Amino acid sequence: MHFRILLASVVLVPVLAAAPVSGEAVYQQRCAGCHDSGSPRVPPRDELKKLSATRIQRALDFGVMNNIASKLRQEDRMAVAAFLGTAAASGEPPAKAYCADRSVKLSNAPRVQWNGWSPGLTNTRYQSGEAAGLTIDQVRRLKLKWAYGFDGDIVAFAQPTVIDDNLFVGSASGVVQALSAESGCIRWVFQAGGPVRSAIVAMPVEGRHSLFFGDTTGWLYSLEAESGKLLWKKRPEAHESTRLTGAPVAYQGTVYVGVASWEESRTTNPEYPCCTFRGSVVAFRAKDGSQIWKTYTIAEKPRQTGKQWGPSGGSVWSAPTIDPKRGLIYITTGDNFSPPATNMSDAVVALELATGRIVWSKQTTPGDVWNTACSQQGGGCPGPDHDYGSSVLLGKAESGRDVLLAGQKSGVVYALDPDRKGEILWQVRVGKGGINGGVQWGMASDGPRVYAATSDVARGGANPDPLDPGPLPLDPKQGGGLTALRVDTGDKVWYTAPAPCGARPGCSPAQSAAVTAIPGLVFSGSIDGHLRAYSAEEGRVVWDFDTVRDYQTVNGITGQGGSLNGPGPVIVNGMLFVNSGYARNGGMAGNVLLAFAPEQ
Numbered sequence: 001m002h003f004r005i006l007l008a009s010v011v012l013v014p015v016l017a018a019a020p021v022s023g024e025a026v027y028q029q030r031c032a033g034c035h036d037s038g039s040p041r042v043p044p045r046d047e048l049k050k051l052s053a054t055r056i057q058r059a060l061d062f063g064v065m066n067n068i069a070s071k072l073r074q075e076d077r078m079a080v081a082a083f084l085g086t087a088a089a090s091g092e093p094p095a096k097a098y099c100a101d102r103s104v105k106l107s108n109a110p111r112v113q114w115n116g117w118s119p120g121l122t123n124t125r126y127q128s129g130e131a132a133g134l135t136i137d138q139v140r141r142l143k144l145k146w147a148y149g150f151d152g153d154i155v156a157f158a159q160p161t162v163i164d165d166n167l168f169v170g171s172a173s174g175v176v177q178a179l180s181a182e183s184g185c186i187r188w189v190f191q192a193g194g195p196v197r198s199a200i201v202a203m204p205v206e207g208r209h210s211l212f213f214g215d216t217t218g219w220l221y222s223l224e225a226e227s228g229k230l231l232w233k234k235r236p237e238a239h240e241s242t243r244l245t246g247a248p249v250a251y252q253g254t255v256y257v258g259v260a261s262w263e264e265s266r267t268t269n270p271e272y273p274c275c276t277f278r279g280s281v282v283a284f285r286a287k288d289g290s291q292i293w294k295t296y297t298i299a300e301k302p303r304q305t306g307k308q309w310g311p312s313g314g315s316v317w318s319a320p321t322i323d324p325k326r327g328l329i330y331i332t333t334g335d336n337f338s339p340p341a342t343n344m345s346d347a348v349v350a351l352e353l354a355t356g357r358i359v360w361s362k363q364t365t366p367g368d369v370w371n372t373a374c375s376q377q378g379g380g381c382p383g384p385d386h387d388y389g390s391s392v393l394l395g396k397a398e399s400g401r402d403v404l405l406a407g408q409k410s411g412v413v414y415a416l417d418p419d420r421k422g423e424i425l426w427q428v429r430v431g432k433g434g435i436n437g438g439v440q441w442g443m444a445s446d447g448p449r450v451y452a453a454t455s456d457v458a459r460g461g462a463n464p465d466p467l468d469p470g471p472l473p474l475d476p477k478q479g480g481g482l483t484a485l486r487v488d489t490g491d492k493v494w495y496t497a498p499a500p501c502g503a504r505p506g507c508s509p510a511q512s513a514a515v516t517a518i519p520g521l522v523f524s525g526s527i528d529g530h531l532r533a534y535s536a537e538e539g540r541v542v543w544d545f546d547t548v549r550d551y552q553t554v555n556g557i558t559g560q561g562g563s564l565n566g567p568g569p570v571i572v573n574g575m576l577f578v579n580s581g582y583a584r585n586g587g588m589a590g591n592v593l594l595a596f597a598p599e600q
């Protein structure tokens with residue numbers, strides 16, 4: 001029987017292949033369900049149309065759409081890419097974009113750096129005065145020095161790492177580049193297999209330097225920093241839906257990475273048997289990528305009950321935090337994707353650095369079972385989707401005590417005691433909370449204070465075009481704000497309301513991007529496209545730059561600024577670097593990395 005069917009299809013295939021494939025038909029069958037759904041997590045069709053066909057093809061063949069495209073034949077992929085995308089070539093940078101001297105020189109004791117998600121292992125996103133090299137007066141005089149464009153991209157979501165004059169940055173098309181921090185000229189480029197949104201971390205390894213980063217198709221890479229050559233590449237988790245979003249951390253010859261997943265959104269397909277992914281943190285030997293330990297955030301393996309599988313979820317979205325004094329590594333976790341709820345979802349977890357053994361965990365929202373189908377069907381899941389999207393900060397209060405600071409999508413900031421199994425010292429609400437935060441990508445702390453930006457992004461109003469199937473526009477009146485809290489007590493020191501949006505289409509005052517602090521100043525980017533510097537003392541805005549405009553980029557492509565979301569600014573050696581563009585959740589598209597220095 002089987003044999004006969006096979007034979008029949010051999011005869012049929014050439015006939016089918018001869019008929020031209022309609023890209024539009026493929027789009028309607030395979031893509032529209034998500035891309036026309038209005039789901040805030042999916043870029044709408046209008047945004048996809050701005051990408052080059054080559055770029056869309058790459059997303060299907062190697063990128064974030066690979067799991068969906070794996071069911072499609074190559075000619076279907078080509079047809080849908082050609083139907084959606086522009087004819088623009090996304091190719092090699094022009095020769096003049098490269099530095100005259102293309103050597104990358106790194107010392108083992110760099111004079112200044114911002115290496116990874118935060119300048120140091122504590123994830124406080126605080127740069128000392130000496131390393132920052134910017135005073136309030138100089139910040140007032142910051143001017144754009146150069147702009148670098150990510151060719152064909154609609155999001156710029158990877159935070160740069162800067163070590164002396166070397167800047168390393170990933171991109172949505174998976175191109176990783178080594179640039180001169182001073183001028184933005186290119187020293188080398190490396191093509192990863194998927195979008196790189198994680199920050200890159202560097203570490204000396206056997207006389208040279210290695211760079212580590214993850215991509216959103218689940219691969220962890222090690223490159224030689226000096227040459228951009230691939231040293232090794234590993235999948236920390238075999239599950240096909242794995243994605244790496246949080247930056248790895250490198251400490252004493254070991255690389256630690258948190259593991260997250262796309263499986264939550266697979267449930268937009270009602271046939272999908274949700275869910276089997278479990279979040280984890282994994283330690284690798286830096287020199288060869290061999291695994292030292294791996295610890296899941298959910299101990300039990302998922303089992304099948306009826307159509308569903310569980311427990312699942314507990315993604316680790318952000319960079320782990322290292323506590324050398326206590327020999328611990330801290331992670332934060334997301335929700336469960338399917339029942340049963342487990343006790344380490346939406347939690348701060350402390351593990352032994354050497355072994356990965358869980359020492360304690362503090363769950364702040366129990367019973368949070370949620371996946372993307374919940375928001376579409378309007379119920380059936382308890383939710384409320386209050387993941388931790390950001391790292392826990394290991395801060396030092398004025399009193400001298402160590403305090404763990406965790407900001408959750410619920411809109412609550414927690415202070416935990418690292419010496420008493422994460423016991424809650426205080427908790428303060430800084431936002432209403434929701435699917436896109438609350439506190440979304442990260443806070444900063446200069447010691448005495450912690451600075452928490454509020455997202456609370458919301459949609460509202462009427463859709464301007466009745467035939468537009470896209471998501472409702474962002475509500476220009478809801479979200480945003482920056483709060484300074486005293487680390488010792490949780491007392492509010494100041495609150496600065498968001499700037500009003502004005503008439504800009506697609507504007508939201510929400511502040512979801514990660515916050516950065518230097519002595520005397522706090523920086524917070526907004527979905528409205530502005531980067532603002534606030535005085536740490538009283539929260540007054542002392543500098544404001546609107547990134548939404550076109551740029552002449554140093555690499556010769558047309559650059560465009562958009563929403564600021566995801567990473568925060570990186571400040572090193574008298575310069576400030578920030579990404580602009582985030583066509584997700586209704587935000588404004590953009591594809592630039594901007595570098596500022598004070599006007600002389």
Ligand code: HEC
Nearest residue numbers: 030031034041042043048056059063064065068080172268
């Ligand atoms: C199950 C839902 C789903 C389906 C079906 C789907 N997509 Fe997507 N797509 C997404 C999501 C979610 C993202 C955003 C990923 C991210 O955050 O980077 C995305 C992103 C993309 C991107 C941007 C990738 C990048 O590199 O920035 C392209 C291009 C794309 N999809 C094309 C397609 C095409 C073509 C199809 C049909 C063959 C398709 N998608 C089907 C959910 C889907």
